[in-house]
Amino acid sequence: MERILIDPSEPKITNAKKIIRLAFPIIVVNLLYTVESMFSLILVSGISASAVAAVGFSLSLLWFIYSLMALSYTGTSVLVAQRVGAGENPSPVLFTGLLISFLIALPLTFWGKDLVLFLMDLLGASERVISLSEEYLTPIFWFITVGFMTNTFYGAFNGAGDTRTPMKVALFMNLINISTAYLLIYGKFGLPRLGVQGAGWGIVLSELFAFLVYLYLTRFKGKPFRLEIKVDRDLLFRFLRIGTPTAVERAVTSLSFNVFVGFLAQFGDKVLAAHQIGLRVESISFMIGFGFMVASTVIAGQNYGAKNLPGLLYGVRFTANLTAFLMGALGLVLILFPRLLTLPFSRDPEVIDWAVYYLVIVGISQVPMAYAVIYSGALKGMGRTTVPMLINILSFWLFRIAPSYLLLKTIHSPLVPWIFMTVEMFLRAGMFYIAFKKVISREDIRAS
Secondary structure, three states: OOOOOOOOOOOHHHHHHHHHHHHHHHHHHHHHHHHHHHHHHHHHOOOOHHHHHHHHHHHHHHHHHHOOHHHHHHHHHHHHHHHHHHOOOOHHHHHHHHHHHHHHHHHHHHHHHHHHHHHHHHOOOOHHHHHHHHHHHHHHHHOHHHHHHHHHHHHHHHHOOOOHHHHHHHHHHHHHHHHHHHHHHHOHHHOOOOOHHHHHHHHHHHHHHHHHHHHHHHHHOOOOOOOOOOOOHHHHHHHHHHHHHHHHHHHHHHHHHHHHHHHHHOOOHHHHHHHHHHHHHHHHHHHHHHHHHHHHHHHHHHHHHOOOHHHHHHHHHHHHHHHHHHHHHHHHHHHHOHHHHHOOOOOOHHHHHHHHHHHHHHHHOHHHHHHHHHHHHHHHHOOOOHHHHHHHHHHHHHHHHHHHHHHOOOOOOOHHHHHHHHHHHHHHHHHHHHHHHHHHHHHHHHHO
């Protein structure tokens, strides 16, 4: 275990190294997951366009299912961080998290696939796409409990300050997924030719590998701490209090994004394509923000557990400013070179023009997005997960979806939702800053 306690009296470069060392592996992990998703689509592209649509649609809806992971992941990450900071044994937290993730995922083993296929049908997918999706999803839901528990292990390692081990595991997961999926999709080296289902087995085998590695490290090597089979009933209620708001937040946010994309779909395929291209380009900046958000959760959790409030406040502010600088620099690149960034994705002049508009508008929002995600992560690290849930959901609907819907009635342009997307991010950042200051002021009163 690595206690990451922040001392405001230390040189800035010392604290910066601590934060970057924590965040960098998380950024790499997210890049690897992005590569994994891209290769899943590339590998099945040799089958048919319907296969690409089926895997792409399935991956999109799986994120809605995976929002349930947040309950065990967030609870495990936050409570492990707090116990490590306090110098207490975090093992009961991990075992409770594994138990909860198993119980949540167990019903999905039997009914999860049917739920996803139902949503596909509701959203207008063709019979061919639904049929191929069923093949792809079958092995994934057979082993969905493994996927959920693997994610809980990942949360425990992050909470304990060991983000390097999950990075190494994720690298091998990518290699296993891509190689086994290719072999099973096309039946190479005498293996059965499974088509789309082979891509599903690639995911399953990579998650089985990660689960076994994490289990071996925690149970037999004591890394980052030894897993003990010990039930703590009090922890169950703390998990529900901390993890449930994040799970609700992710589920509602996932659906809300689909509503927002629906506003753009009315302008045709070229605008929708431009939006998707813009998201892919912007994702590099977002991954940096997400990596530092997890770092802020760990820093806040460990320093909160250690009752080091001055270090918590300084560490979170330092992380927020560092993230804003990095994301702001990338935002400037988006604003200055949008056409150059979109050329690898399309040669259609209209698609490129709309993507340029998107990147310029979204480039302006990178700095406030940085502050929003860091203060959100810090509040979660302190166990205040209800606050981020309320701010994220209310801000999205009040300042992004509602005004976009109303103004689109008079101004029929995709610039409307894109502009409100950026305006909402500024307002969201302000709300998180105010909420964080209020929570910290209350903690100061208690400590005095």
